[in-house]
Amino acid sequence: MAKTFTINPTPIPKYISSQDLLEGKRLYQSRGCGDCHDVDGSGRTFINDPAIGTISGANLTTGNGGILNERSDEELAIAIRHGVGKNGRALIFMPSTDFHGMTNEDVGKLISYLRSAPAVNKEPGDIKPGPLGRFLYLIGEIPIFVSAEQIDHDVKHLENLKPTVSLEYGKYVAATCTGCHGLQLIGGPIQGAPPEWPPAQSITKVGLTHYSESSFIQAIRTGKRPDGSEMKFPMPWQSLAKLTDTELKALWMYLQSI
Known part of the structure; x- marks a missing residue:
């Protein structure tokens, strides 16, 4: 350290x-x-x-x-x-x-x-x-x-990336999810979390079987899953609700590709 x-x-x-x-x-x-x-x-x-x-x-x-x-x-x-x-x-x-x-x-x-x-x-x-x-x-x-x-500290950072509904931009947005859902986005215990925290779910295509694009976006916006259950802490849906429609659609497209 x-x-x-x-x-x-x-x-x-x-x-x-x-x-x-x-x-x-x-x-x-x-x-x-x-x-x-x-x-x-x-x-x-x-x-x-x-x-x-x-x-x-x-x-x-x-x-x-x-x-x-x-x-x-x-x-x-x-x-x-x-x-x-x-x-x-x-x-x-x-x-x-x-x-x-x-x-x-x-x-x-x-x-x-x-x-x-x-x-x-x-x-x-x-x-x-x-x-x-x-x-x-x-x-x-x-x-x-x-x-x-x-981290690869020698990587050359992009100057900008145009927001589009694309796999490239979806992967860019999905990086926000890796801290809890893991680098492969397959879920599991959250790093450093207290034992009472629930594990993160898989947000790959398999883990999102019960979602459509519209219900996925609705869940992020409202904190409620398609079955009506509420997303509870530590899922930061209130923060993610600030994502634009383009970001959420691109994110959905990318997650469905995994």
Whole structure:
């Protein structure tokens, strides 16, 4: 967990128009950033278990205790897409495998939104992996503890990707789901989750047998499955409901191809 990485920075575009900042806000909401960094970006403790550990998201504002004043856009992009923080240190429990494929355009809009958001004075919470968390990490059960080890740091990031109902764009959106549903999207126990959390279901074609495209989109929008049952925590349907129709249709197309 003390391993360091050398990442070559990629120039990140900056955005100032209200339309681009709104898109950055939508990306923050729809990609689940608030689950760890809270709705206002000030950070929150999202795991507090004596065995697994205490894990908190950073304050992503310009307020006291926030990190934005101390990071360039390029450094923030490295943290988001590579799971690597200041001085090359690995970030603990940063799910960068979900965001590694984000385009420079999307990362730029996300960061520009964060810089435009209200400052919140809040000191960062603790990040202290517990004994069971360390053990599970060592035997490969919680690789997200150091996601930087799972990532190809030499990959060239796409500048942009046009939103279309296509397999390529669906795969791009599906990366958001890998943190809970696994890199193969076949479900199973969620990494680092407390034992009372239910396992994630398979969202491959086999796992979505009882869905059609329309009922899949309806379920994401409302949190209710086709049989009327409710999606319960930790399924972040409230965040995913911010996905556009194009994103959801492309996601459905991609999931049906697996």
